[in-house]
Amino acid sequence: MNKESVLEKLQNDEHYYGDFGKKYLSNSDIGTLLTNPLALGQPSKPSPAFLVGGYFHTAILEPDKLKKYKVIESTSRNTKAYKEMSGGELCLLQHEVDTIELMTDKVLANDVCRDLIRGINIDYEKPGITELEGLNWKGKADIVNHDEKLIIDLKTTADLNKFRWSASKYNYDSQAYIYSKLFGYEFVFIVIDKTTHQLGIFDCSPEFYERGQDKVKRAAEQYKLFYQSEDFDPQQFFINQTL
Known part of the structure; x- marks a missing residue:
């Protein structure tokens, strides 16, 4: 399969996060490889923060897809009404959605942010693949x-x-490094404070990219050791440091 066909397939989230996409490492694997390599590939438990972040992204980038989220009118996830309506599924609360809509309006009301997000020659949710440290990586x-x-x-x-x-802490430095290699452009974060709704635009210094590159190198070393070394016994692995 050529690169264009791979990228076309990775455009679909089912393939990107499914078995096809698991042939590639991604920035979300960095933390696992650096702290607990044997847990690589294990599904992560959904969290309210992750769900809120996903809704925020969708509201700005793909508002036509917001209908896929289930929203419940409840003060918390501990109420009887929430438990009955959610059916055990993690759902958004209406007050969370209201806050996200305010945040979305705040971002798009800022001229600089809006121009960066809503310009003319722009791709949203764009997948990329590349080779780093002798391993295949993906990003979207x-x-x-x-x-x-x-x-x-x-x-x-x-x-x-x-x-x-x-x-x-959350490996945004390695994300910036990987994505700069995937797409050949500089990396910028548009950030909004969930409490104050203050906006921030953060570009990346050479040192920030270097720290990200160092994490990628160390993560790749762990992957090769744990998953490509035939004689390696993970039961004998331990971390040795001096305090």
Whole structure:
């Protein structure tokens, strides 16, 4: 299968996150490979924060797909009404949706953010593949702005003033590095504070990309050790450090 056919198939989320897409590593694997390589490929448990983030992305990038989300009028997920209506499924609460709609309006009301997101020569949810450290990697960019030659990623944060710390904790540095290699453009984060709705636009320094590259190298080393070394016994693996 040639690259164009692969990218066309990865455009579909079922293939991107399914068995076909699992042939490729992605930034979401970085944390697992660096902390618990044996857990690679295990499904992650859905969380309210992840669901809220997904709705926010969809509201800005693909508003026609918002109908796929189930929304329940309830004060919390512990009420009897929520448990009956959700049927055990993780659902959005109406007040969460109301907040996301306010955040969406805030982002798109800002001229700079709107121009970056709603420009003319733009791709949304664009997949890419490349080889890094001798391994195949994939990614799907929120926004590729070809006029500005930028990859733009939308983030929500609990505290905008701590986004630098979050960027390291949640491996946004390795994301920026991988995506810059996938698409050949610089990487920019558009971030909104979930409490204050303050906006931030964060570009990436050479040092930020370098830290991301270092994580990719270390993650690739772990992958090769745990999954490509025939004589390796994971039961004998341990971390040795001096305190």
